[in-house]
Amino acid sequence: MNKKLYVFIGKSRFVMHELHYVLCKRSLEYLKASEDSLNRGLYDVSGVLAQISAELSIKATILFLGYSFPETHEIRKLLSILSSLTLRDEIQNFVKSRRGELILLENARTRGQYLSYGLDREDAEVCLNIAKEIINLMKKIWGNKWCSD
Structure with missing residues (x-):
């Protein structure tokens, strides 16, 4: 018997093994859009997309590992949850050593969308670079099953 595992987000239901792949691909699309926005001088947009x-x-x-994720945008909270599932020391050390950059990345969404003081080029570059570091850490967890080459 082939059982499907479902994850619920709001009122929507997704097949878990499909959703992790979709979110992975989207994360890479947003990363590319963040790079493009940075190159075009759209620093607020770049920071939001990196976040x-x-x-x-x-x-x-988290879905790839077979778990549901909480409905939060807090990067450090998500990394904390992930560290309870795998690579505990490595993820915790990453969070400690990149605390300032992670806070900037978390705040980029609010600053880039709603506040009068948005992000400058340096902020956007930090957001993009820390997003790349996070993705590289995620690739390590996925191994050869990562959603792209």
Whole structure:
């Protein structure tokens, strides 16, 4: 018998093994869009897209491991949950050593969308680079099953 595992997000139901792959691909699309926005001088947009990219890659990884993720945008909270599932020391060390950058990335969504003081080029670059580091950490967890080459 072939059982399907479902994850519920709001009122929507998704087949778990499909959703982790979809979120992984989307995280890479948002990362590319963040890079493009940075190159075009759209720093607020770049920071927001980097935050979304990092968030989706972590959520995809939690699903990949067979767990549901909480409905939060907090990168450090998601990484904390992930560290309870795998690579505990490595993820915790990453969070400790990149605390400032992770806080900037978490705040990029609010600053880039709603606040009068948005993100400058340096902020956007930090957001993009830390998102890339997070994705590289997620790739390590996925191994050869990562959603792209």
